[in-house]
Amino acid sequence: MNGRASRRHLVSRAMTALIVALAFIAVLALVVILGDLVWKGASSIDWAFFTRNPVPAGQAGGGVANAIVGTVILVGLAALIGVPIGVGAGMYLAEYGGGRLGFVVRFIADVLNGTPSIVVGVVAWMFIVRPTHGFSAVAGSVALAILMIPMLARTTEEMVRLVPHSLREAALALGYPRWRTSLKIVARTALGGIVTGCLVGIARVAGETAPLLFTALGNLNFTLSVSQPMQTLSLQIYVYGTGPFEEWHRLAFASALVLMGLVLIISLTARWVTRQRYGSVR
Amino acid sequence: MTSLPIEGVPAGRSSIESRWQSLLGTDRSDRVYRRVLTGFALALPSLILVILGVLFVSSLPALHRFGPSFLWTSTWDPVAEVYGAAPMVFGTLASSLLALLIAVPLALGVAIFLTEFSPRWLRQPVAFLVELLAAIPSVVYGLWGIFILIPFLRSYVVPPLKAVLGWTPFLQGVFYGNSLLAGGIILAIMIVPYIAAVSREVLLAVPTSQREAALAMGATRWEAVRSAVLPYGRAGLIGAIILGLGRALGETMAVTMVIGNRHDIGVSVLQPAYTMAAAIANEFNEATTTMYRSALFEVGLVLFVLTVVVNAIARILIWRVARGTAVGSRAL
Numbered sequence: 001m002n003g004r005a006s007r008r009h010l011v012s013r014a015m016t017a018l019i020v021a022l023a024f025i026a027v028l029a030l031v032v033i034l035g036d037l038v039w040k041g042a043s044s045i046d047w048a049f050f051t052r053n054p055v056p057a058g059q060a061g062g063g064v065a066n067a068i069v070g071t072v073i074l075v076g077l078a079a080l081i082g083v084p085i086g087v088g089a090g091m092y093l094a095e096y097g098g099g100r101l102g103f104v105v106r107f108i109a110d111v112l113n114g115t116p117s118i119v120v121g122v123v124a125w126m127f128i129v130r131p132t133h134g135f136s137a138v139a140g141s142v143a144l145a146i147l148m149i150p151m152l153a154r155t156t157e158e159m160v161r162l163v164p165h166s167l168r169e170a171a172l173a174l175g176y177p178r179w180r181t182s183l184k185i186v187a188r189t190a191l192g193g194i195v196t197g198c199l200v201g202i203a204r205v206a207g208e209t210a211p212l213l214f215t216a217l218g219n220l221n222f223t224l225s226v227s228q229p230m231q232t233l234s235l236q237i238y239v240y241g242t243g244p245f246e247e248w249h250r251l252a253f254a255s256a257l258v259l260m261g262l263v264l265i266i267s268l269t270a271r272w273v274t275r276q277r278y279g280s281v282r
Numbered sequence: 283m284t285s286l287p288i289e290g291v292p293a294g295r296s297s298i299e300s301r302w303q304s305l306l307g308t309d310r311s312d313r314v315y316r317r318v319l320t321g322f323a324l325a326l327p328s329l330i331l332v333i334l335g336v337l338f339v340s341s342l343p344a345l346h347r348f349g350p351s352f353l354w355t356s357t358w359d360p361v362a363e364v365y366g367a368a369p370m371v372f373g374t375l376a377s378s379l380l381a382l383l384i385a386v387p388l389a390l391g392v393a394i395f396l397t398e399f400s401p402r403w404l405r406q407p408v409a410f411l412v413e414l415l416a417a418i419p420s421v422v423y424g425l426w427g428i429f430i431l432i433p434f435l436r437s438y439v440v441p442p443l444k445a446v447l448g449w450t451p452f453l454q455g456v457f458y459g460n461s462l463l464a465g466g467i468i469l470a471i472m473i474v475p476y477i478a479a480v481s482r483e484v485l486l487a488v489p490t491s492q493r494e495a496a497l498a499m500g501a502t503r504w505e506a507v508r509s510a511v512l513p514y515g516r517a518g519l520i521g522a523i524i525l526g527l528g529r530a531l532g533e534t535m536a537v538t539m540v541i542g543n544r545h546d547i548g549v550s551v552l553q554p555a556y557t558m559a560a561a562i563a564n565e566f567n568e569a570t571t572t573m574y575r576s577a578l579f580e581v582g583l584v585l586f587v588l589t590v591v592v593n594a595i596a597r598i599l600i601w602r603v604a605r606g607t608a609v610g611s612r613a614l
Binding site: 008009011012015016018019020021022023025026027029030031033034036037040084085087088089091092093095096097101102104105107108109110111112113114115116117118119120121122123125126127146149150153177178179182183203204206207208209210213214217234237238241242249252253256259260263264267 | 323415429430567582597
């Protein structure tokens, strides 16, 4: 009896140790990857890296100013298109989503969340690049917006659902029409959460590369025109990382570090916004 | 950001909610508001139909020419205009399964650790770190794979592996770097956070009373997890794993950069392979003839349908445990 009990405890101990070890390996992977990026990228980051445009292949020096500006423009435009539709759909799901349409939309949003981004890229190519006979930043933004919409719809819904019903009832009791209650009271209360969802969505598409390969294409020159091909940090990393030159590899790692920094800053801001609204949760 | 509270949607509508719903749509401005929101919501079903429609129509020439044998023939010859996608289909499935093999134990380890064994103060930081893994862009993983993972594999992993298991068909041939193995490992690292985040949500949805009951019966902590917690969340955990599979199937950049992009079918993980997503990424801009492009669209169609089916199955399983909530949606 005693021996059996102690064996069971031994098994329990062993399994606990195994699970701790597995969790440790997973966390270690992250630390290693982040460490490598900083180690390989940080030394190449200087003022010129941010302010200069790429130099011809094989030459030393140059920067990624065009890619940084391109990323901001492309992602900004994508947010402009994607955020209203995504948040609107999320409001629908939270406010009127009890019926069959709500179920269908919710399910499709979840399924679309896992759609390969490359597929969205070829669809955007078919719709925008082919009719307009040219690669353009707009086409890239539309592709990114399509990726953003299902994600924003679901996070917005979750956030709006957290608003207590008593708030709506209070507003209705004061004679507010429902649409104003929904916009001014419910959406307003959930605003912090909605903004968080949007920021997380933006952070995710900021690193996307696959849907831009056939839409924004990439551009070695500096451009602000959204009807032209445009460079982004992600495309730059792909081209430089798979290219033959040492110099390119160095710039690719520096670009990767900047892109990671950008994504992390947005994600951390999102976290901070949530904290401000809801306090520390779970 | 899975640390936000996610409440289950109640199965039956509460009386307050139904009263609220019945009040809707009585006023004209309210009807307009509702219509506008419905319009936004309809964007999602139309999106999936448009994607499916575009892919289908664009791949019609290839569908006509090659029929279903497109999926199991391996000739891919843009000059002769003969296309068969078998190597890509094989590579996609093989790399994803390899990734699952590596990622599932790690991800479940993280999820079980965070919900069952971790000291309270450690939960937030670890969950946050794992979420960060999900935030790293695919192309950055690819870069890391080319310059750090592959040299590491070549020096420290493959030689001992070959010494011990070199006689199996899975480790034949010379290892040059870009390979199924590298693709599978990169994919595994990428899907760990997804599977972990969703599994964690599923395990958190298991009522505490389940654990308490098992512990009260004299179970050890592990026995409580194995006999009470895991069976309760089984459907959801399988859903989480299938969701990870869906991610792996469609992942493009990182895989393209390390898998070698060769139209070949082989069981050795040391050899280069190809995936459907990688083929589109590599060849779409080069595809100048209608048939070539159409063949790539058909690859996209197969990939899209595959991931939609896989994701749908995953969602249904997860919803069975955590009904109606967007479990893990923030991490995805």
